[in-house]
Amino acid sequence: IPPIVSSDIPTCPPEMRHSPSLQRLISTTTSISLVFLQSSLPNPFISTVNSFTYPPIPKRISFTTRNLSAASMTTKQQQQQQQEKECFSFGVIADVQWADTDDGTNYAKTVKRCYRGALTTLSNAVQWWNDLPSSSSPTFIAQLGDLIDGINAKLNASDDALHKALQQIQKCNCPAYHLVGNHELYNFNRKQLSQASWLQHGNAEYYSFSPHPNWKMIVLDPYQLSLMGLEQDDPRRIEAVNMVCTQNPNVTPDGSGGDWFKGMEDAGYQRRFVPYNGGFGSTQLSWFKKELLDAASSNQRVIVLSHVIIHPKACGGGTMAWDYEDALDLIQSRDVTNGCVVAVMCGHDHKGNYHCDESGIHH
Numbered sequence: 001i002p003p004i005v006s007s008d009i010p011t012c013p014p015e016m017r018h019s020p021s022l023q024r025l026i027s028t029t030t031s032i033s034l035v036f037l038q039s040s041l042p043n044p045f046i047s048t049v050n051s052f053t054y055p056p057i058p059k060r061i062s063f064t065t066r067n068l069s070a071a072s073m074t075t076k077q078q079q080q081q082q083q084e085k086e087c088f089s090f091g092v093i094a095d096v097q098w099a100d101t102d103d104g105t106n107y108a109k110t111v112k113r114c115y116r117g118a119l120t121t122l123s124n125a126v127q128w129w130n131d132l133p134s135s136s137s138p139t140f141i142a143q144l145g146d147l148i149d150g151i152n153a154k155l156n157a158s159d160d161a162l163h164k165a166l167q168q169i170q171k172c173n174c175p176a177y178h179l180v181g182n183h184e185l186y187n188f189n190r191k192q193l194s195q196a197s198w199l200q201h202g203n204a205e206y207y208s209f210s211p212h213p214n215w216k217m218i219v220l221d222p223y224q225l226s227l228m229g230l231e232q233d234d235p236r237r238i239e240a241v242n243m244v245c246t247q248n249p250n251v252t253p254d255g256s257g258g259d260w261f262k263g264m265e266d267a268g269y270q271r272r273f274v275p276y277n278g279g280f281g282s283t284q285l286s287w288f289k290k291e292l293l294d295a296a297s298s299n300q301r302v303i304v305l306s307h308v309i310i311h312p313k314a315c316g317g318g319t320m321a322w323d324y325e326d327a328l329d330l331i332q333s334r335d336v337t338n339g340c341v342v343a344v345m346c347g348h349d350h351k352g353n354y355h356c357d358e359s360g361i362h363h
Contacts, residue, residue, distance in 0.1 A: 087212045091129050094144035094347030096122050098165045099151045126172045139211050144347035145181025145307035158187035181307040182276045185228035216300045222308035222321045225279030227255035247273035271318040279322040296338040304344040313355040314363035319348045332359045
């Protein structure tokens with residue numbers, strides 16, 4: 001596993017999923033500025049990660065695919081890392097879940113939710129990105145979904161909340177790419193989202209773009225199969241109902257029901273079959289495979305973006321896409337990717353886990 005080295009973790013333990021520093025790095029509301037470097041290696045150095053939380057506490061963590069800790073790197077290796085040509089940088093933020101309402105808790109009453117404070121965090125993140133020196137300022141921002149909270153729908157405040165949140169992001173000195181999360185689908189249906197000017201690429205629900213000739217960002221939609229946002233007779237919803245209700249008897253076809261996890265305490269990854277997750281679907285996965293093949297043939301490196309998590313060790317197992325195995329098989333397949341995938345970045349799981357898989361891909 002490539003080590004992660006920070007000021008408060010001199011060496012990285014074999015299992016990094018529960019590292020306190022990583023928990024802080026990818027927290028409930030987190031923004032990250034990543035600087036990617038040109039390299040002759042199969043995967044590049046990810047040289048710096050600056051984490052921003054509320055209140056702002058910048059962190060710096062170094063990732064290296066050479067499987068070397070900072071202490072074991074020679075001076076020559078350190079100089080080589082510093083001399084690598086920077087291609088571009090981008091900011092990442094996920095699960096802001098803003099709402100103009102008093103603090104509350106999650107459904108299980110185990111986690112405090114600071115709805116109003118989320119907008120301040122978002123504003124501070126944008127200001128932090130804007131204050132970066134031009135040499136490391138982001139080329140774009142990836143907003144990984146759940147920009148506003150589902151409680152806005154109950155307050156009849158969905159449009160107003162979205163407008164205020166977007167106003168903050170639009171103050172950034174670079175464009176933003178917005179992903180759809182489950183909380184977007186609590187507030188808006190698919191027809192409304194297809195007409196939303198704030199979503200990049202018009203009504204395309206999944207797409208790719210290249211911020212640099214040698215790099216491709218692939219934006220996936222983990223709610224192509226979903227109990228939310230789709231008409232009752234939409235084939236994608238029908239497939240979702242059949243999939244989820246078969247795997248989880250606690251879920252009813254309308255997506256309601258009582259305790260979705262009743263009797264599933266020891267069900268392992270089966271716990272992912274709940275309405276707030278979704279599936280990629282065969283149509284999108286076929287497109288995804290073609291995008292990966294094209295990137296590999298063009299010698300491009302790939303970063304995959306998704307709201308819902310794709311690797312089980314990058315979460316607790318209950319916040320994964322229903323068909324995560326199919327997506328993960330493509331990502332890890334040497335025949336498909338030839339090692340071109342560098343990282344998979346997701347939101348959704350507020351605990352903020354991290355895993356470097358057997359292929360050297362960061363999740």
